[in-house]
Amino acid sequence: MDLRISGKKALITGADSGIGWSTARVLLAEGVTVVITDLDQRRLDDAAARLGADEGMLFAFAxxxxDTASLASLHSRVAEAVGPIDILVQSAGVTGAQGLFHEIDDAGWVDTLTVDLLGPVRLVKEFLPDLREGGWGRLVFLASEDAVQPYDDELPYCAAKAGVLSLAKGLSRSYAREGLLVNAVSPAFIHTPMTDAMMSKRADQTGTSFDEAIESFLDEERPFMELHRRGEPDEVADVVAFLCSDRASFVNGSNYRVDSGSVATI
Structure with missing residues (x-):
């Protein structure tokens, strides 16, 4: 399907792997000029090489x-390379502090909320003028099933992602009449480096293989994922790309679940 966004310019955070990287691949195929960003320039350069885009269509800036100063510097580099962006995809995030509530200290809460909630806030504050400039913009947040179905062993992450959904809904009310549409996508248990690390830890703790750890996690922790497998990043990226597109011209303030049925409610 032609998403009718050829010639648009996008910035994708958390894009050296996983959902962010796959979203970059889909948008590049649609003729979008893409800037990918993440913490490590070397990993970004490798990610850009794997995307194999035409010259002038892809940029990678750490x-x-x-960090507001880092974001300001990033904005300057993006502006110099491509000018104002039309599309912003916020995919950067961490699992953060894990354990039962009484086991997580204040620093664990602060660190997780800083990345997973204040990170999106600071990012949008920096790039919002771009998105409001041309009368057409798209902002997509990566939230999580955890935002509406919290798990007791990762409450800081759950609380942060619930905040992201509230942020997305609030922003969707503020700027839609200017042409900026804001939505969220909530995946569950996607095949990414983040869940690889979770399953490696589970395998070590349970004395099982990596594949057995995945099976037991699905059976014990995610029983409503009816497809009984991890999702693939491309399966999320396709939904993100749709929300970035002109095909989603009447979609605003929504949360699209890409979760195999994991959230056990309507």
């Missing part, structure tokens, strides 16, 4: 969504 940046930290938690």
């Amino acid at each position: 940046g930290d969504v938690t």
